[in-house]
Amino acid sequence: xxxxxxxxEYDGTGYHGWQAxxxxxxxxxxxxxxxxxxxxxxxxxxxxxxxxxxxxxxxxAAAISLDHPISLKGFVKALNQxxxxxxxxxxxxxxxxxxxxxFKSLGKTYIYRFYCSKxxxxxxxxxxWRVFWPLNFERLLESTPYLIGTHDFESFADSDGTHxxxxxxxxxxxxxxxxxxxxxxxxxxxxxxxxxxxIRNLTGTLIEIARGRLRPEQIPQMxxxxxxxxxxxxxxxxxxxxxxxxxxx
Numbered sequence: 001x002x003x004x005x006x007x008x009e010y011d012g013t014g015y016h017g018w019q020a021x022x023x024x025x026x027x028x029x030x031x032x033x034x035x036x037x038x039x040x041x042x043x044x045x046x047x048x049x050x051x052x053x054x055x056x057x058x059x060x061a062a063a064i065s066l067d068h069p070i071s072l073k074g075f076v077k078a079l080n081q082x083x084x085x086x087x088x089x090x091x092x093x094x095x096x097x098x099x100x101x102x103f104k105s106l107g108k109t110y111i112y113r114f115y116c117s118k119x120x121x122x123x124x125x126x127x128x129w130r131v132f133w134p135l136n137f138e139r140l141l142e143s144t145p146y147l148i149g150t151h152d153f154e155s156f157a158d159s160d161g162t163h164x165x166x167x168x169x170x171x172x173x174x175x176x177x178x179x180x181x182x183x184x185x186x187x188x189x190x191x192x193x194x195x196x197x198x199i200r201n202l203t204g205t206l207i208e209i210a211r212g213r214l215r216p217e218q219i220p221q222m223x224x225x226x227x228x229x230x231x232x233x234x235x236x237x238x239x240x241x242x243x244x245x246x247x248x249x
Contacts, residue, residue: 001067003099004075006092008060013126017053027087031062034082039068048101048245049108054237056127059244061101101245109244112187112203112235113178128184129239135210143209144173146219154226158196168193197234205232
């Protein structure tokens with residue numbers, strides 16, 4: 001039995017997130033269907049992150065156990081031929097039999113992209129949030145140091161209560177113009193792990209600060225409140241991309 005780790009890239013538009021759900025089209029479900037069609041038996045797909053509906057990935061990680069002699073190059077080629085055009089895999093490698101991406105991850109990098117315009121940009125609206133309001137980016141940059149480090153992020157978590165603890169560590173938040181598309185901005189979040197909707201809630205709060213509706217120095221109060229209603233709104237899913245899952249390989 002072999003354990004194969006591979007990278008998954010996908011456009012999450014129109015998908016109900018990563019995790020397989022009965023009656024819904026998901027990324028994990030599509031991968032499982034393609035694998036069963038290729039090898040003739042069900043194969044469990046273990047992912048590193050349960051991205052939400054509408055969220056994209058450039059560097060999601062997934063692993064499967066497979067008792068088949070197919071080469072890694074052949075595995076990538078065969079699976080990509082069976083996957084829908086919005087999903088592709090690459091960088092397959094063999095790892096130890098007990099490798100579970102979710103538990104072996106050392107951290108993740110997400111990027112949230114947005115642009116400021118009163119007019120739509122149809123070619124990028126699938127991958128970025130159109131912000132209507134003028135923003136003060138200096139206020140946004142003043143805010144990020146309050147979020148770096150280990151904190152209780154309950155105020156920025158989804159209120160469904162599925163997490164066992166809301167303590168998380170953010171190691172880096174960077175803000176800069178996107179180098180590929182003029183007028184597009186990128187918020188980069190690096191951390192060991194993130195709560196459900198945490199990055200979207202952080203982004204929505206930072207935009208509210210940049211608008212002048214909240215103040216940077218209010219962030220410690222938001223963290224201390226441990227109440228979702230104490231922070232800003234959630235940013236749309238379309239702007240969020242899982243860029244990389246970090247492993248010690």
